[in-house]
Amino acid sequence: MSQPTSDAPSVFARLARGVYRHWGRVLGGGGVLLALAVWVLLQGGHLTTGTIDGIEASRAESLARGAAAGANDQTLAVIFHRDDWTTDDPRFTQAVASVLERVQRLPEVEAVVSPVGAPEAFRARFVAKTGHDLLALVRLKGGEREATAAFPAVRAALEDPRLQTTLTGKVAFVHALNELLAHDLLRAELISFPLALLVLLWVFRTAVAAMLPLVVGGLAVLCGVAGVLLLSRVTNMAQYTLNVVSLIGLGVAIDYSLFIVSRFRSELAEGLTTEDALARTLDTAGRAVAFSGLAVTVGLAGLLFFRGSYLSAMGLGGALVVAFAVLFALTVLPALLSWLGPRVDRGKLPFAHTNRRGGAWHALATWVMRHPWWVLVPTLALLLAMGLPFRRLELAATDITALPAHTEARQGAETLARLFPREAATRVLVAVEFPSGNPFTPERAGALFDASRRIASLPGVVGVESAVDLVPGMDRATVQRMAAAPPQALPPELGSARAAYLTGNVAVLQVLTSQAPSSREARDLVRELRVDRAVGDGRLTVGGQTASDVDAAAFVKHHTPAAVGFVMGMTCVVLFVLLRSVVLPLKALLMNLLSLTGSFGALVWIFQEGHLHRLLRFEPGPIEPSLPILLFCTLFGLSMDYEVLLLSRIREEWLRTGDNTHAVAEGLEQTGGLITSAAAIMVAVFAAFSLASVVVVKAMGLGMAIAVALDATLVRVLIVPAMMRLMGDLNWWGPGHSWRSRARVKQREVVP
Known part of the structure; x- marks a missing residue:
């Protein structure tokens, strides 16, 4: 253990002695923060599914918002069914009419479209061939947030004892997703804490010692979630940010507490008083926690480069919970230790043992030092092989298939596809904006007709719905005559239907395809539609779910290089300040990338290609666009926990002895058990989240669990020591001294 040469106490030592003298006040302050967090949790927040500002798909949705046919996201599809009534039975139609009349009166409902009282040609679209099912469309007011908030009231109004009612649509999907995320969060925490x-x-x-990290973890998570709810009132915050924040906060808070409690007990065992043990603990393990927290925050700060998206807000939430974890680990935990003192060892279990280091780590360290090439080459090959599936990565946003099969929204989507295939078809929104004026003059109607026929001929298109496609078989001249006719000269149903596709100076077209929204064919269709944007003197913009997928993937791809560069560069700076070496930070970056390589490959192999879908109970499909960068920014910082812990101990031994091989072996022997223990906790926490019903949370939890397991075993325990053994004294090269001689200046070291 290194000794400081200066009599001046460090900031961390002064903090420890201050907390020791005023531990009651510190615990009182923690209690106040806890009370405030609980109050905020009771108030709730305004969470969404997560959006990205400024993309083309969002602009198309905005342009089409005034047209009834353009509001797919706020429209509920309602299927009415009764086994013993047919759709032409007056009792059936009267029951449906009374339900829809009640719904229409709700202030949250903007419009209702149904076959009740409609012309026969229109009615056929909304009556299933089964003879027992009717379809109605209920359009809600406002945007996604307002429509989702209104869903429970609308759902209750649609209930009728005479009918079996099933709802689906994006609003129903979002509501079900939010409920599942809340349920997943509670279940994961109930599993992860035990x-x-x-x-x-x-x-x-x-x-007693085992309970302390859980106290700090609970405080950090509660305050972090409260912070997210507060942020959601002023910025776009995705619902599953709560799950991510809980996952990160619980993992890092327990890890940091483990380092501090372990070091405190070790210092007490050396014979130090409680105050001196606490000062030494914060001067070593506390310093490591501060640097580790800074590294994690730097990683999460990479998400701020995705400005205008929910990823940026998620980075703020993650950084906030890490800040709380560090704050409580350096204040509330030392206050508890001040109060407990030697009583921290109370409640010894019958299987307690005294040899914490054991011979296994000594034997492993010795073997790695003797056979570095035999360790390095096979382990590197294994990690690289695990990463190969990542080359086949496909990205697409979360859709209805992310919900379990038993949810109403999922069952409703499958019923809609079976009974009303045209209404369930994937719809690509095309909004044609003209410079000004009426979008349906004879000249513009002709241009819309030409564009509609061109679009209808594209591969995968099964139909186009627009103001020029109201009557099958109409030619261009008929469309232009209809555009020239005054509205009162048109049949009422034709006039109202045409108005559904026109708003202001915008004409709306719905392009129907039989391909799934997340399929490659549907994405190719979106790109093809964007090739030729001219429609007469207007310009088309493409939106809808598939277009959002394309734009989200492009957004993430565009901003990722800057985010990755920032995270890697700042991590290098943090490690250089800590270790005073140029080589070790660069090696640390490489090690982190190796951990992520294996995790990312496993993510694609499991969730995209579906190799374990029966065991994990999910439906394979493309990866959520935000998931890889979210994992990168989170895990790059989390990996620094073990890097700081291991390299600090190694550097301490190198400064003491000047023998690189001995320092590496001794550092591994002293920290190997603590690293694997800390990793086991994180893996347990993250694995609990992999039991989630929502695929994106399941993938996040399992991806992080795999990355931490690889990082703490193959990377930190095998690859890092082997590489340091091979590089010798070059590890310690830095400005101001030769790599052939060790530094002679003693400093306080970060040694948990």
Whole structure:
């Protein structure tokens, strides 16, 4: 253990002594923060599914918002069914009419479209061939947030004891997704806390010490979630940010507490008083926690480069919960330790042991030092092989298939596709904006007719719905005559239907394809539609779910290089300040990339290609566009926990002895058990989130669990020591001294 040469206490030591003298006030402050967090949680927030500002798909939706046919996102598809009534039975139609009349009176409802009282040609679209099913469309007011908030009231109004009612649509999907995310969050926490406690009991062998990290973890998560809810009132915050924040906060808070409690107990065992042990603990492990928290925050700050999207807000939420984890680990936890003192070892378990280091880590360290090439080459090959599936990555936003099969929205979508295939077809929104004036003059109607026929001929298109496609078989001249006719000269149903596709100076076309929204064919169709944008003197803009997928993937791809460069560059700076070496930060970047390579490859192999879909209970499909960059920014920082822990101990031994091989072996022997214990806790926490019903949360939890497991075993315990053994004294090269001689200046080291 290194000794400081200066008599001046460090900031961390002064903090420790201040907390020791005023531990009651510190705990009181923590209690106030807890009370405020609980109050905010009771108030709730304004969470969404997550949007990206400024993309073309959003602009198309905005242009078409005034047209009834352009508001797919706020429209509910309602299927009415009764086994013993047919659709032409007056009792059926009267029951449906009374329900829809009640719904129409709701202030949240903008319009209702149904076959009741409609012309026969229109009615055929909304009556199933089964003879027992009717379809109605209920359009809600406002945007996604307002429509989702209104859904429960609308759903209740649609209930009728005479009918079986099934709802689907984006609003129903979002509502079901939000409920599942809340349920997943509660279940994951109920599972992860006991799992973490079991690992902590195994690590500490005393009940009191094992409970302390859980206290800090609970405080950090509660305050972090409260912070997210507050942020959601002023910025676009996705619903599953709560799950991500809980996942990150619980993992890092317990890890940081593990480092501090472990070091405190070690210092007490050396015979130090409680105050001195606490000062030494924060001067070593506390410093490591501060640097680790800074590294994690730097990683999450990479998400700020995705300005205008929910990713940026998610980065703020993640950084906030990490800040709370560091704050409580350096204040509330030391206050608890000040109060407990030697009582931290109370509640010893019957299977307690005294040899924490054991011979296994000594034997492993010795073997790695003797056979670095035999360790390095096969392990590198294994990680690179695990990463190969990532080359086949496909990205698409979360859709209805992310919901479990038992949810109403999912069942409704499948019923809609079976009974009303045209209404269930994937719809690509095309909004044609003209410079000004009426979008349906004879000249513009002719241009819309030409564009509609061109679009209808594209591969995969099964139909086009627009103001020029109201009557099958109409030619261009007929369309232009209809455009020239005064509205009162048109049949009422034709006039109202045409108005559904026109708003202001914008004409709306719905392009129907039988391909799934996330399919490659549907994305190719969106790109093809954007090739030729001219429609007479107007210009078309493409929107809809598939277009949003295309734009989101392009948005993420465009901003990723800057985010990755920032994270890697700032991580190098943080590690250079800590280790005073140029080589070790660069090596750390390479090690982090290796951990991520294996995790990303496993993500594609499992969730995109579906190799474990029966075991994990999900439907394979493309990866959510935000997931890879979210994992990168989060895990790049989390990996620094183990890097800081291992390299700080190695550097301490190198400064003491000047022997690189001995320093690496000793550092691995002293920290190997702590690294694997901390990783076991994180894996337990993250694995609990992999049990989620929502695929994106399941993938996030499992991806992080795999990355941490690889990082703490293959990378930190095998590859890092092997590489450092091979590089020798070059590891310690830095400005101001030769790589052939060790530094002679003693400093306080970060040694948890």
